[in-house]
Amino acid sequence: MYVPVRGKLALAMAFAISWVAFSLYVALPWINDLAELFSLPVAWFIVAGIALIPGWANAFLVAGLLIDHRPRYFIHEKLPPVTLLIAAYNEEGCIGDTLRSVAVQDYPGDVEVLVVDDGSTDRTREVVAETIGTLGAGKNFSFRLIPVFPNGGKANALNVALAQASHDLIASVDADTHLFKDALARIVTNIIDGPAHTAAVAGTVLARNSRNNMITKLQEWDYFLGISVVKRIQSLYQGTLVSQGAFSVYRREALEKAGGWADTVGEDIVLTWAFHELGYRVGYAENAFVFTNVPETYGQFFRQRKRWARGLMEAFRFHPRIFTRPRMITPFIYLNALFPYLDLVFLCVFLPGVFAAVFFQYYAIVGVMTLLLLPLMLLINVLMFFNQRRIFRRYGLKVRKNFLGLILYMLTYQVIMSPASILGYFSEFFHFKKSWGTK
Template sequence: MSRSGRLLGRGRVPRPKWVFLVVAMAMVASVLALNGLVNPKVGTDAERQAPHGPEERVPLSVVQGGSVVDATAGRLRSLGYPSKTVALTFDDGPDPQWTPQILDVLQRYEVPGTFFVLGSLGAQHPDLLREIVDSGSEIGIHTFTHPDLTTVSTDRLGRELSQTQLVIAGATNRVSYLVRPPYSSEVTALDNSQFDVVRELGDRGFVTAFTDIDSRDWERKGVDPIVAAATPANGAGGAILMHDAGGDRSETVAALDRLIPDLKAQGYTFTTVSKGVGLPPADQVASTSDRNLGLGLVTGVTVATWIVRAMELALLVLGLLVIVRLVLVLAVAVVHARRSRRARRAASRTEPVSEPVSVIIPAYNEKECIAATVRAVAASDHPVEIIVVDDGSTDGTADIVEALDIPGVRLIRQVNAGKPAALNAGIRAASHEIVVMLDGDTIFERDTVRLLAQPFADPTVGAVAGNAKVANRTKLVTRWQHIEYVIGFNLDRRMQDVFGCITTVPGAVGAFRRTALLDVGGVSDDTLAEDTDLTVAMGIGGWRIVFEERARAWTEAPSTFGQLWRQRYRWSYGTIQSLWKHRRAVAASGASGRYARRGLLNLGIFQVLLPLIAPLIDILLVYGLIFDDTVRTLVLWGAVLAIQTVAGIVAFRLEREKMAILWLLPLQQFAYRQLMYAVLIQSVATAVTGIRLGWQKLRRIGQFENVPTAERERALATGGALPVARDEEVAEQAH
C-alpha cells in the first residue's frame, strides 16, 4: 500500500453504525452507573466504618459543649438546646413507605422534624423531599451514599455534599447548611479524624449537627424500649435521633405516636435543629444554577431508575421464557429420541426406499473441498446421481470435478448467478424424485443419503433435515460452534420435528421431494437464508418436514471470529428476511396457519426477539457484581449456567458426542455469546434501515480432522489428499 493510502486509512471516518453502537453502549453504562450510585447499601456489611481513634486533638469546649458544632468562617463554637426543648431528627431517608407515615404523625401533633436525607434516595423520591419542606419540617444533609467521611478523600467528601445539595435544590428549590455525618453520634464520642471532618465541613460552609439522645430504634427491640431511650433525662433538651429508612421502621412510627404526647404532657417544646440552637433556618433558597443542575440530576436519576427497572423486568421475563423453553426442549428431545427408535423399528418391517437419488452440489470457488465432497457422496451405499453445478468459479473448481472422472457425476457450468440459481439448475437437471442438497465443503457419511431417503416412504413428507456436524474442531472458535450445533441447532430441530414446525433444512445436509420443490417454485433468491426460506415455504405449502438425526454430514465451520461474524451476519439477516416474507401466513387457516404460527413465532421470538434482549443477562451480571449483592449475583448466574450444562449433557448424550468439550461451555458465555448478540443486533439494524446485504463467501481451507476415519478413507478413495489447513482470510465477494 502506498504512503498516501496508509494515511487515508488512518484518517478514515468511523462508520455510523459503529459510532451509534459506541454511543449506545456509553449511554447504557451511564444509566447503570447512575442507578447503582443512587442505590446504596445502607445498613449492610458492605459499609466501611473506621474504628474509633485517638481523641487528644478534639477541643474540650467541643466535647463538653452542645451537639451542634459551627466551624464556619474560621470559628469554632458549640451550640446546645434549652431545657425542655427537643428536636426530632430522622436519618437515612427519605423512604416511600416510612417517611410519609412519620410526616403524618408529626402533622397530627403539629410538631416539626429535621430530616437528614441521603442524596441517593432523595434523587429517587424528590416528591418526599417536597413533602418534608411543605410540612414545615427542616432538611439536612446526610451525604449522598452514606460513607464514613473519615475514610474518604476530600474530593469524595465534596461530591457527597454537593450532589446531595443539588438533589435538594432540584426537588425543593432549597439548599441546606446542616450536615450530619453518617455513623456519628454524640460530641463526647468524637475522635481526631471525626473532628477533622467537622473542620472540613466548616471550611465548606456547613454546620455539623450531632445527637444528644439516641432512641436506638435501629435495634428494633420494640416500641417501649424506643420510647424509653428517646425520653430526655431530668428535663434536658437536645436532638433525638431516629430513622425514617434503612429497614422496617414500623416500631419507630408507633413509638413516635407515643413519645410526642408523652413529652408534651411533661412540658416539652418541639422545634427544628436550627431554631432549637438559635441559628437561621437551615433551608435557604437555591441559586438558579443549583436549581437547574439539581433538576437535571433528579430527572436523570428518575429516567435511569425506570430504565433499570424495565431492564430487570425484561430480564425476569427473558429468564422465565428461556428456562421454560429449555425444559420443554429437553423433554421433547427425549420424546423425539424414543419416537425415532419406534419409527425405525416399524420401518424395518416395511420395504425400504431404494429408488435412486439425485444429489445436487452447488459449487463456487470450492477447490479446497470439492474433490473430497464428491468422492464421499459417490461412495454412498445408496444409488445416486451426482450433479455438480459450478456457479462461475474462478479457481478451477469445475476442472477438479472433471478430473475426478467418477461415474454418475454430471457437471453443469453456468455464469455466476448465486447459490439459489445453482440449486435451481440442479433441480431442473435432476432425474429422480428425491433430491439431496449439500454444500461444496461437506463430507457425507456412507449411509447419509440412504437415511435421508427413507422418510419419503410417507407421501406427505416434502423435506428431510439431516444432522450437520462440525468437522474442524481444532480451534476454540470452532469448538464453540460444535457445542452450539449440538445443543442449539439439533435440540431445537428435535423439538420442531415433534411439533411439526421445522423451519430450516440445513444447506449442508437436506433432502427434498422434487414435486414439493416445484410446488413452491424452487429455491428463491429473495433472502440470504435460502434454506430457511425454502423450508418455510414448503411448510406453509402443506408439506411435512422431518428430522433424521442419523443422517450426518461433516462441514467445515468458520475458523476465525471474522469468518464467523460474516457467516452469522448473513444467516441472521436472511432469517429476518424470511420471517418478513412469510409473515402473512401466521394469520392463515388450516395446516398452513398452524405451521406458520408454530414455526415462525418460535423463530421470531426465540431466534430474533429474545436474543436481542439476551445481552441484559451479561449487562446485569456486571451491574450486580459492582453495585449489588455479589454472592447473590454469582449464585443466580451459576444457576443459569447449571441449567445450560444439564441441557448440554442431555444433548451430547442424544448425539453420542464426547462430553469432555463441555468444559468450554462457561467460557463460551463470556465471548462467543456476546459475538452472536452483536451479529443479531447488526442484522436487525441492517434490516430496519432497508439495506440489502450481498452474498458473503467464505474461502474454505479443507479442514476435516473430526470426520470419522472410514468416511475420510472413502473420500480419499481415488488416491487424492485432503488439503492441509491454512490460515486464510475471508473473501467477501458478491455471490
C-alpha cells in the first residue's frame, strides 16, 4: 500500500506524540515529587530533558524506520561528467591511498579530480604529485594538484577548487577517506534519478580504522547505526540536514546560489542548511559507501565532536529563517535546536542522578520512570541494526561482530560525547578561536 511522504510524516508524528502522552501520564507522580524537592518549573525542566523529549525523538525514529521504503536506483550505462574535490591539509599518510581508491572507481563517465593542498607543512604536495604520476593516463579520470598558500581553511580550499571545476556535478571526499566500489557512480545516480529540486546527496560514511582501539570501535557503531540511520530518516522527509564533506555530491547551480562553502568550522552543515533555505531537497545515498579514518584518541574525538557541535550552532546563526519556513524536516530542526539543553541535562542532571541511584539508593532524579526509555532504546537499536545489516548484505558488505563495542556504544557513547558537544556550543556562543581539523 502506497503512503505519500506527508502521510508517513503524520503517522510518525502521531506515534511519537502518543508515546510522549503515555510517558507524561506515567511521569506525573515523578514530576510532583521533584516539584516538592525543587520547584514545578525545575521538575518539568528535568523530566522533559531526561525522558519526554528523548522519548519523542526515539519514537519518531522508530516509526520512520518501520514505514521507510525508498526506491532503489540502479547505475546507468552512461553517467554525466563529475568533478571530485579533495581538500587536504597535512595528510601525507593517507592522501595517496584516497587517490588510488578514486582511480579504481568504475565510473561510466568523465571524472575530473582536483586536489587542493591547503598550505600543508608536511609532504602532502609531494605525495599527491607522486601518486598522480603513478596512476597513469588513458582512463576517463584526470587528476590535478592545486597548491594554496597560506593555509586558509577547508571552506576556502573547496571554493578555490570549485572555481576551477569543469563540470556541473561537483562531488567532495575527504583526504583520509577510501571509496568503496561503485561509490561515485551510485551517489551520482542518486542525484540524477532523484527529484528535480535535489541540490545535494550525502553518501554513507563508515569507520575504516575501527579495529584499532575501543574509541574507534565505539565510533564504528556510531557511523553504522546512529549517523547513517538518522540521515536515512531525514531523507525520508526530503531533508537530510548534513550533506557531509567526507562524501557528497552537489549540483553546481545550487552550490553557486548558496554562495559556496562558508568560512566556518561546520562548512558542510552551513552549506546544507543554505540549500534548505533556498527550497532545495537534500538526499541520502544508502548504497554509496566510503570508509574514513575516525579519531583514534579521545583527545582527537573530543576536538572533532566539539567542532561538529559548534558547526550546528553556526548553522542556526547563518540561517535563522529555517525556523519560520514550515517543511517536513521542521521536527528535526527544532530537535537540533534543543541539543544544547538535552546535553546539559544529560551531563549535569541525569549522570549525577544515576550516580546517586547506584551508590546511595537515591531515586528522586533517576528512578523507575527512566526505565521506560530502555525498551524504546533497545527497540530502536535492534531495528537500526537489522535495517543496516540488510543494506550491507545487498551490496556485498558484512557487519563485523563487535558486540562488546555495540553494548558500550549504547551505554557510554553519550557520556563521552556530551562534554565535547557542550564545549562546542559555548565556543560558538562566546566566539572562541576556530580551527580546521581534529589532529
